[in-house]
Amino acid sequence: MKIYNTLTRKKEEFVPIDKNEIKIYVCGPTVYNYFHIGNARPFVVFDTLRKYLEYRGENVKFVQNFTDVDDKIINKAREEGVAAGEVSEKYIEEYYKDAAALNVKKASVHPKVTENMDQIIAFVKDLVDLGYAYEVDGDVYYSTRKFKDYGKLSGQNIEDLESGARIEVGDKKKDPLDFALWKARKTDDEIAWESPWGMGRPGWHIECSTMSKRYLGDTIDIHAGGQDLTFPHHENEVAQSEAHSGKQFANYWMHNGYITIDNEKMSKSKGNFFTVRDILKDYDGEVIRFFLLSGHYRNPINFSDTLMEQAKNGLARMQNAKSNLKHLISTCEGAMTEEEKKTIEGFDKYRQEFITAMDDDLNTADAISAVFELITAINTAVKDGASKEFAEKALEILMELTAVLGLLQHDEEEGGIDDDIQALVDERQEARKNKNFARADEIRDMLKERGITLKDTPQGVQIIKE
Numbered sequence: 001m002k003i004y005n006t007l008t009r010k011k012e013e014f015v016p017i018d019k020n021e022i023k024i025y026v027c028g029p030t031v032y033n034y035f036h037i038g039n040a041r042p043f044v045v046f047d048t049l050r051k052y053l054e055y056r057g058e059n060v061k062f063v064q065n066f067t068d069v070d071d072k073i074i075n076k077a078r079e080e081g082v083a084a085g086e087v088s089e090k091y092i093e094e095y096y097k098d099a100a101a102l103n104v105k106k107a108s109v110h111p112k113v114t115e116n117m118d119q120i121i122a123f124v125k126d127l128v129d130l131g132y133a134y135e136v137d138g139d140v141y142y143s144t145r146k147f148k149d150y151g152k153l154s155g156q157n158i159e160d161l162e163s164g165a166r167i168e169v170g171d172k173k174k175d176p177l178d179f180a181l182w183k184a185r186k187t188d189d190e191i192a193w194e195s196p197w198g199m200g201r202p203g204w205h206i207e208c209s210t211m212s213k214r215y216l217g218d219t220i221d222i223h224a225g226g227q228d229l230t231f232p233h234h235e236n237e238v239a240q241s242e243a244h245s246g247k248q249f250a251n252y253w254m255h256n257g258y259i260t261i262d263n264e265k266m267s268k269s270k271g272n273f274f275t276v277r278d279i280l281k282d283y284d285g286e287v288i289r290f291f292l293l294s295g296h297y298r299n300p301i302n303f304s305d306t307l308m309e310q311a312k313n314g315l316a317r318m319q320n321a322k323s324n325l326k327h328l329i330s331t332c333e334g335a336m337t338e339e340e341k342k343t344i345e346g347f348d349k350y351r352q353e354f355i356t357a358m359d360d361d362l363n364t365a366d367a368i369s370a371v372f373e374l375i376t377a378i379n380t381a382v383k384d385g386a387s388k389e390f391a392e393k394a395l396e397i398l399m400e401l402t403a404v405l406g407l408l409q410h411d412e413e414e415g416g417i418d419d420d421i422q423a424l425v426d427e428r429q430e431a432r433k434n435k436n437f438a439r440a441d442e443i444r445d446m447l448k449e450r451g452i453t454l455k456d457t458p459q460g461v462q463i464i465k466e
């Protein structure tokens with residue numbers, strides 16, 4: 001598989017350090033709110049990377065943290081008059097719900113800052129001892145200039161960075177490029193931990209260096225996240241981790257592109273800010289997932305009603321292919337004919353196209369096209385009926401490929417037909433038998449309004465959900 005590596009700015013062959021366990025770290029959410037569509041993109045994209053590697057037979061250790069100590073959490077807790085831990089615990093639970101709706105698998109480990117405080121303090125202390133960090137009045141700062149390779153990930157040199165940096169009023173750091181590893185407590189009601197520098201809490205960047213090391217080791221295979229994290233967050237992680245271990249931190253860095261809303265940058269102040277929880281009121285989680293995978297992960301993607309409707313239609317086409325095959329399986333009989341066997345063998349072409357696309361830097365857009373080509377071929381093959389075995393084999397390959405994308409996993413979407421709908425379908429069949437076509441048409445229209453299309457096939461009536 002080839003991966004575009006932000007560090008080298010090249011597409012490179014992916015070679016894991018240990019073939020028996022691929023180590024991936026993805027920066028997780030700051031848990032003070034429901035996550036928005038922009039946050040959802042890295043969760044879905046890198047979950048798809050993991051699913052694909054597992055599909056190729058790899059064993060993946062996947063770590064995604066929860067930032068549960070942060071100014072935003074502290075502020076929200078103050079507003080609501082509750083403890084910071086109450087806010088973070090709530091939104092961790094809400095994260096799991098929305099991630100599940102998007103078919104994002106739980107990470108192998110979801111470490112939290114609050115559960116890694118001893119390790120974080122030890123890491124900061126090591127950096128001080130190694131001469132890469134210094135203390136001022138209970139704050140600890142990283143001496144950016146001491147790290148010779150600073151800027152290598154984001155492709156900037158230290159002079160350019162310096163001209164853009166300035167020391168704010170109240171800053172205690174010696175150099176504008178330095179950043180906080182530990183922050184002294186400012187008020188008594190602020191959540192804080194005991195440390196060699198007094199009561200305080202960690203800066204943001206140090207948590208990922210610490211947790212990546214603790215759960216995956218000094219050098220990992222892939223570190224991933226949104227493009228907006230490249231600088232300064234990931235650049236600072238590199239500086240901390242490589243100064244600490246003297247080894248390369250991550251061999252491959254993957255970054256997904258931005259999401260715009262109706263071609264504008266998403267921002268709370270513009271009011272064009274959508275949480276996944278909100279979008280789930282209008283669309284199934286798989287539609288959101290389909291939308292997020294419909295473009296290449298490195299390209300910007302625009303969130304709009306038009307594109308969501310397109311995603312909905314695209315997913316419906318996949319769902320209809322699945323329910324069509326299920327219908328054939330329940331109504332047809334027999335083993336494959338010689339011709340059908342050849343057709344099934346021919347479907348391997350689409351599997352290979354799918355793999356080629358995914359091997360090319362996780363090109364999910366082309367992988368989805370390969371699935372649609374497969375669906376067209378399946379539809380052509382079963383147009384005049386099929387054997388039960390053929391329908392089973394065709395469903396198998398369809399599910400094999402869509403599972404890698406995390407699609408067609410919601411069984412209730414196409415399988416479960418509500419009792420009242422089934423009753424109407426039965427009544428319509430009865431009406432048709434009795435040549436009461438007016439009533440039959442009436443029922444058909446009623447179902448149509450509820451997003452149900454009925455298709456009369458030689459094997460009986462098929463129920464298609466929109």
Ligand SMILES: [Zn+2]
Pocket residue numbers: 026027028208233
């Ligand atoms: Zn991070």
